[in-house]
Structures are given as C-alpha cells and as structure tokens.
Amino acid sequence: MASDTATHPPSWHAILAAAEVEFDLHGFDGVRVEHVAGRAGYNKSLVYRHFGGKSGLWDAVVRQAAGRRQAQLQSLPGTVAELLAELARRLEADPTGTRILLADDGGSDPASEPERLRHHEEMVGLVRLLQSSGELEPEFDPGLFYLVLLGIAALPVTMPHVAQVVSGMEPAGPDFRERWEDTLVWIADGLAG
Numbered sequence: 001m002a003s004d005t006a007t008h009p010p011s012w013h014a015i016l017a018a019a020e021v022e023f024d025l026h027g028f029d030g031v032r033v034e035h036v037a038g039r040a041g042y043n044k045s046l047v048y049r050h051f052g053g054k055s056g057l058w059d060a061v062v063r064q065a066a067g068r069r070q071a072q073l074q075s076l077p078g079t080v081a082e083l084l085a086e087l088a089r090r091l092e093a094d095p096t097g098t099r100i101l102l103a104d105d106g107g108s109d110p111a112s113e114p115e116r117l118r119h120h121e122e123m124v125g126l127v128r129l130l131q132s133s134g135e136l137e138p139e140f141d142p143g144l145f146y147l148v149l150l151g152i153a154a155l156p157v158t159m160p161h162v163a164q165v166v167s168g169m170e171p172a173g174p175d176f177r178e179r180w181e182d183t184l185v186w187i188a189d190g191l192a193g
Contacts (some may be wrong), residue, residue, distance in 0.1 A: 004175065005071060008050075009053070009182070011040070011042055011046055011050070012050045013040060014040040014041065014042065014049060014059055015036060015037065015040040015046065015047055015051070016057075016061065016064060017058070018036050018037075018039035018040035018096075019036045019040075019042070019051075019057045019060070020061050020064070020065070020096060020100065021039060021062050021096070021143075022039060023038050023058065023061055023103075024096045024099055024100060027103065028054075028058055028103070030079060030122070033047050033048070033053065033057070034162065035053055036057065041080060049053045053092070058104075061100060062100060062101065063079075064097075065096075065097035065098075065100045066101060066117075066118065066119060067103050068094055068097050069090065069118075069119035071096070074128065076126070077126060077130070077186070078130075078133070079130070079134065079135055079192065080130060080135060080136055080149075080188040080189070080190070080192040081184070081185045081188035081190055082128075083123075083126055083127070083188070084149050084152065084153060084184050084186070084187070084188040084190070085181060085184055085188075086147055086187075087123060087150065087153040088120075088153040088181070088184055089154050091154050091157050092156070092157060093171075094179075095157045095160075098157045098158070099157065099158060101119075102158060108192055120130055120146070120150075123146050123149075123150075124142050124143050124146045127140075127142040127143075127145050127146050127149075128142045130192075135192060136192055138145060148191070150188060152184070153184070156171040156176070156180060163176070167179070
C-alpha cells in the first residue's frame with residue numbers, strides 16, 4: 001500500500017504491523033486493543049484515533065494482506081499443476097497474510113469486500129482459462145474447483161503443526177517444500193484428468 005506510506009504517520013504503520021501479528025496469533029476474538037498498542041509501543045488511544053477500534057484495525061489488516069496478493073503473475077499457468085504451484089507459492093510467501101485472509105468473513109466492512117476478494121476472483125479466472133484451453137474439463141464449477149485448490153495449497157500454512165507431525169519435516173524447510181511441490185503436481189495431474 002504505497003500511498004499509505006505518504007498519507008499515514010509512522011505510528012499508524014507500527015500499529016498496523018503489530019495488529020497483524022496479534023490477529024495472526026490470537027484471532028479476531030482473542031485480540032485486545034491494548035495488546036496491539038503495547039506491541040507497537042503506543043497507547044491504545046492512538047489505536048482508536050487511527051483505526052476507530054478493533055473492527056477498523058481488522059479491516060485495515062485485511063486490506064493490507066489482500067493488497068499484497070495483487071502482484072501480477074509472471075506468466076499465465078498453462079496447466080492445473082502450474083496453477084496449484086502458483087497458488088501454493090503465493091500462500092507460502094505470506095503465511096501471516098494467508099491466515100488472516102482465510103479468517104476474514106468480510107463482515108465488518110462490506111464496502112471493502114470487492115477489494116478483499118479480488119485475488120480470489122483472479123484465481124477463479126485462471127481456472128476458467130484452463131477450462132477454455134481444454135486443460136480442465138468444462139463440467140467443473142470454476143469457483144468450487146478453485147476452493148479445492150485453495151484448500152490443498154493452504155494446508156502447510158494454516159496447519160503447520162499437522163504438516164510437521166505427518167511429514168516429519170519442518171513445513172518452511174526446503175525438504176518439505178520440494179516434496180510438497182512434487183505432491184501438488186501429482187494431485188493436480190489427477191484432478192485435471
């Protein structure tokens with residue numbers, strides 16, 4: 001959010017960064033404004049002044065995480081395996097943002113919902129492209145197919161402890177990533193038929 005750098009003071013950015021950590025650790029219901037303020041090194045009145053409260057703070061964190069997802073693809077995926085790999089890379093590149101976006105129900109600021117969902121719509125559009133190219137059967141509902149891909153790709157990010165227990169490897173480590181990518185290709189090839 002480049003424009004935020006110019007329009008908001010350093011305290012705003014520090015509070016937003018602290019809030020992202022707190023929401024990732026504790027979820028919306030577990031976060032207390034005074035803990036966010038303390039982590040940022042400010043008092044809670046400043047949080048209220050900048051964000052209006054916990055809901056406004058959550059909305060700002062979600063918008064920031066969604067904005068990080070707007071990076072353009074280097075190239076369009078030509079196969080389901082490439083699409084699944086791209087999705088997994090996006091989720092793994094920003095695990096905190098991934099967990100926050102997956103926890104967002106869009107309820108606190110409905111006006112920002114299109115901005116929040118843009119990255120999902122982009123991925124559904126890529127599924128449609130794969131269908132039109134013949135790579136993927138046209139019977140598949142593109143939105144539901146994307147949900148399947150999202151669920152598969154998100155597992156090591158949303159449940160790293162489970163991934164570590166069942167694989168015996170650290171999910172952020174290179175061995176896990178290599179074997180996970182091989183597994184994703186195998187799954188994608190099976191899904192594409």
